[in-house]
Amino acid sequence: MTFNARFLWLVAGCLAVGEISGTVLHARQTDGVPRKRLMSDVELLAQLSGVQRPEGDVSDVVKKGDSASARRRLADYFSSRKTPRFFFSKDEVKERAREYARLFPKDIVDAQKRAGDFVKAYGADVDWMMPGKDLRGRAHTPNTVRYLARQWEAVNLAIQFYRENENPQILRFLMTQVRDFAADFEAGKVETGDNDVFERFYGGHRIRNWIMMHHLLLASPLYTADDQVLMLKLVLLHGAKLADQSKSFHWGNHQLVGLVALYELSTLFPEFRSAVPWHAQSRKLILEHLEKEIAPDGFQAERSSHYHKLDIANYFLVLQLARLNGETLPPVFHERFRRMFQAMADVAMPNKCMPILQDVSDSLDVRSDRIDDEMSLGALLFENRTFRYFGKNEFPASLYWYFDRNAASRYRSLRPEPPSFTSFALAQTGYYVMRTGWGASDSYLLIDGGLAADKPDHTHGGVLGVIGYALGEVVLPNYPVRYSDISFKVMKNSLAKNVAIVDNVLQGKNWIDNKARTGFGKWGSLPKPAVQYWVSGSEFDYFGASHNGFRDAGVDYSRSVLFLKPDAWLVIDYFKSGSMHSYGQLWQGDYRIDTGKKRAVRESQRGFVELIAAGVQDIEIQEHHAAHASGVRVQKRTNGPDEIATLIYVGKGSQPGRATAAVANSDGLSKYTVHAGAYTWIVELMRKDDAKPSEGGPLLEVSKFKGKVPDAVFVVDGTRLKAGDLDVELSKPASWQLVKGKKNKWVFTLLTGEMNVLTAGSEGKPVRRYDVKPGQPLLLPNQ
Numbered sequence: 001m002t003f004n005a006r007f008l009w010l011v012a013g014c015l016a017v018g019e020i021s022g023t024v025l026h027a028r029q030t031d032g033v034p035r036k037r038l039m040s041d042v043e044l045l046a047q048l049s050g051v052q053r054p055e056g057d058v059s060d061v062v063k064k065g066d067s068a069s070a071r072r073r074l075a076d077y078f079s080s081r082k083t084p085r086f087f088f089s090k091d092e093v094k095e096r097a098r099e100y101a102r103l104f105p106k107d108i109v110d111a112q113k114r115a116g117d118f119v120k121a122y123g124a125d126v127d128w129m130m131p132g133k134d135l136r137g138r139a140h141t142p143n144t145v146r147y148l149a150r151q152w153e154a155v156n157l158a159i160q161f162y163r164e165n166e167n168p169q170i171l172r173f174l175m176t177q178v179r180d181f182a183a184d185f186e187a188g189k190v191e192t193g194d195n196d197v198f199e200r201f202y203g204g205h206r207i208r209n210w211i212m213m214h215h216l217l218l219a220s221p222l223y224t225a226d227d228q229v230l231m232l233k234l235v236l237l238h239g240a241k242l243a244d245q246s247k248s249f250h251w252g253n254h255q256l257v258g259l260v261a262l263y264e265l266s267t268l269f270p271e272f273r274s275a276v277p278w279h280a281q282s283r284k285l286i287l288e289h290l291e292k293e294i295a296p297d298g299f300q301a302e303r304s305s306h307y308h309k310l311d312i313a314n315y316f317l318v319l320q321l322a323r324l325n326g327e328t329l330p331p332v333f334h335e336r337f338r339r340m341f342q343a344m345a346d347v348a349m350p351n352k353c354m355p356i357l358q359d360v361s362d363s364l365d366v367r368s369d370r371i372d373d374e375m376s377l378g379a380l381l382f383e384n385r386t387f388r389y390f391g392k393n394e395f396p397a398s399l400y401w402y403f404d405r406n407a408a409s410r411y412r413s414l415r416p417e418p419p420s421f422t423s424f425a426l427a428q429t430g431y432y433v434m435r436t437g438w439g440a441s442d443s444y445l446l447i448d449g450g451l452a453a454d455k456p457d458h459t460h461g462g463v464l465g466v467i468g469y470a471l472g473e474v475v476l477p478n479y480p481v482r483y484s485d486i487s488f489k490v491m492k493n494s495l496a497k498n499v500a501i502v503d504n505v506l507q508g509k510n511w512i513d514n515k516a517r518t519g520f521g522k523w524g525s526l527p528k529p530a531v532q533y534w535v536s537g538s539e540f541d542y543f544g545a546s547h548n549g550f551r552d553a554g555v556d557y558s559r560s561v562l563f564l565k566p567d568a569w570l571v572i573d574y575f576k577s578g579s580m581h582s583y584g585q586l587w588q589g590d591y592r593i594d595t596g597k598k599r600a601v602r603e604s605q606r607g608f609v610e611l612i613a614a615g616v617q618d619i620e621i622q623e624h625h626a627a628h629a630s631g632v633r634v635q636k637r638t639n640g641p642d643e644i645a646t647l648i649y650v651g652k653g654s655q656p657g658r659a660t661a662a663v664a665n666s667d668g669l670s671k672y673t674v675h676a677g678a679y680t681w682i683v684e685l686m687r688k689d690d691a692k693p694s695e696g697g698p699l700l701e702v703s704k705f706k707g708k709v710p711d712a713v714f715v716v717d718g719t720r721l722k723a724g725d726l727d728v729e730l731s732k733p734a735s736w737q738l739v740k741g742k743k744n745k746w747v748f749t750l751l752t753g754e755m756n757v758l759t760a761g762s763e764g765k766p767v768r769r770y771d772v773k774p775g776q777p778l779l780l781p782n783q
Helices: 003-017 041-046 060-064 067-080 090-103 105-122 142-150 153-163 168-186 200-217 225-244 253-268 275-293 305-324 331-347 372-382 385-390 397-402 407-413
Strands: 424-426 431-435 444-448 466-470 473-476 500-502 509-513 521-525 529-536 540-547 556-564 568-576 580-588 592-594 599-604 607-614 620-626 629-639 642-651 660-666 669-676 679-686 700-705 710-723 726-740 746-750 756-762 768-772
Touching: 041 067, 041 225, 067 225, 090 105, 090 153, 090 200, 090 397, 105 153, 142 200, 153 168, 153 200, 168 200, 168 225, 200 225, 200 253, 225 253, 225 275, 253 275, 253 305, 275 305, 275 331, 305 331, 305 372, 331 372, 331 385, 331 424, 331 431, 372 385, 372 397, 372 407, 397 407, 424 529, 431 529, 431 540, 444 556, 466 607, 500 556, 500 568, 529 710, 540 700, 540 710, 556 679, 556 700, 568 580, 568 669, 568 679, 580 642, 592 620, 607 629, 607 660, 629 642, 642 660, 642 669, 746 756
Parallel strands: none
Antiparallel strands: 424 431, 431 444, 444 466, 466 473, 500 580, 509 521, 529 540, 540 556, 556 568, 568 642, 580 629, 592 599, 599 607, 607 642, 620 629, 660 669, 669 679, 679 700, 700 710, 710 726, 726 746, 726 756, 756 768
16 A cells, blocks of 8 residues: 555544534435535545555554544645646745746736735625625626636735735635635525526636635645645535536537536546546546537637637646646547647738637727737647747746746747738638738738537627728727627627628527526527638639528528739629618728718728729618627618629728729629729629529639739639630639739649649640649640
8 A cells, every 4th residue: 555545544534533524414426525515524535535444553643533633634645745746836836926926027916906806896705696795885796696606816816925925814815715605605605596606617617716726825834724625625516516517518618617627626636536437527528529619620619719719728728737647638639729729820810819700708999809828828839830920929927827937938939930821711610711911011801601500609690791900900890799788789790790781680680698697698590601612812812602691581692702912802792582672781890981982981090991882873881880889881772683792992002082893784794893003803703593604604703904914814613714815724613813924924723623634725826735733833835
């Protein structure tokens, strides 16, 4: 028998003959952990597993039945053991607390203020339920209970405890509040039901924060044995409650937070009998979450930038605890987790932030979702310089306690490298990005072409909506929301998005409030998108999709987005119906309307952005406001099928009003002529359900001119093209481009599909055949 096993057995015997804390013993589950109260000392020691009664006499302390001494010995054992390993050891806490303050003075000040405000507002004797109030007499709301239940400030106060030379008042506050929670729980004075303080998300965050607090406080002799034993009992109570709620897989971040807490506590306290099945249960379900909720392209299933980042924090704790304690995770865990960081880079704007995607509960004034802390983490974990490009200049304070003390120098040694890619598609998730580059003057447009099919709780009514960035700022925003704000329902729907609209029919329907009464809610019905085309080339990008959101109004709808690189997008919304309707486009942002020219302008020191209505006849453009959202609305009223197109033009100078977009429609073919900057584009878009295209005729053909002869031609879903005196033909339909290269020679690139056969020739030159592969440029000879 090992020394640790003999020691724990002796302590168990001592507590068994000592007093039982708590006189009423409720019925226990088979794991031996009561659910309606804290464990007694006897029950706590009965949880110890893997030990046998030693041979020989029992020690004097056991004979005396000294339970206080036994608790001290139990606390000494858990505080002095070297394994399992936490993120740091108690021996380094005091020095690291001083180093933390030296490295991150601003973060210390901010944390100290938040913690101080928390103490003044709530004190140690807390109302953990409704009705209740704080020390200032303010009535509790469901969100107050959620905030209190998660115990965010416990870690900040534990660090401040060392900053103030182990101020006993701070420790007293922390442990008094913990004891207050335990006493109120046993007395039935905590919130239950739909806003239960042991709900997986609330309880999971609370015990994770308390475990971190516990490991910080272990360095101080003021943290008593009774304090430590109390925390062990709370760990087991939370483990039991979390295990009860997670018998099988449930979609979403709430269960995952609880599972990660269960994984953490079962990893760190394996001496307790229940830890073994809890560890197996949490590991199995965490891996199931990862495989089901993290798409192969790396994005989290709820499609929210905020909850994607939250899941990175969850999976990181699992990875780091596994690494520290020699537990092997399967290859799919490492690959999907790495892809989560890559996915953030894939959708990032040139300002190194993600756009606001779906529910992001933050200040209503922000227009970007920062990722620098998360990408700093990815850079360090995977030694990835591209991730480092999006990270902070210096190692973040938020990661300090999770790594060794050399992590900051390893982070600084990574040289940042910007990504080599520009436009990109996360096809499984449904985010499509058109991007010119990564500099401050680069332009960006994201199209939302997906839907969270299994758990759309955080999905907004913005299907096929766009988010635009140019000139160093977000120019076509998606807005953050606040669950508790009266505007939440409006901001989560079409009126706050860059989408098409028919007869004021909004995408989100059948609102469902959450039972916890926190203000959160979700749409019972949202449109289902169908993406038909994503093609990206050096001179053009094209996205084509439809959704069924207007079917009940008798309208079929599709959206085409064409990137005329580098400065313009043409967004074409097509509505097919046999009756009278009002068709429109909503554009968010601060724009000044030029009614005479049917355009709206946003100006800045770097240039301007214009929204130009193509085909001004019967088009109206007017201001649009909805809750915290504002922008412009382009609309027309039509009997039958029609389309609305807007040119988004990014001008680098100071003279808006020169770009134009005109349209002519005939025989199911829409022909747009765009003049913007130094270029002219001719865009021909075929409506295949209405037209009879010529043999080999493409869905889309775009020509880019700087003079009379095209410099580039872009074809989507076609086989034949004539450019000047050059004739080209493919053996099967595909998307491709022709671009003038050196010495004015055409360079052909197949952009989609499989291997194809190209036939090319020009007047007076022999025809040649080539086997062409996607992405491989081919210089055409004999021109």
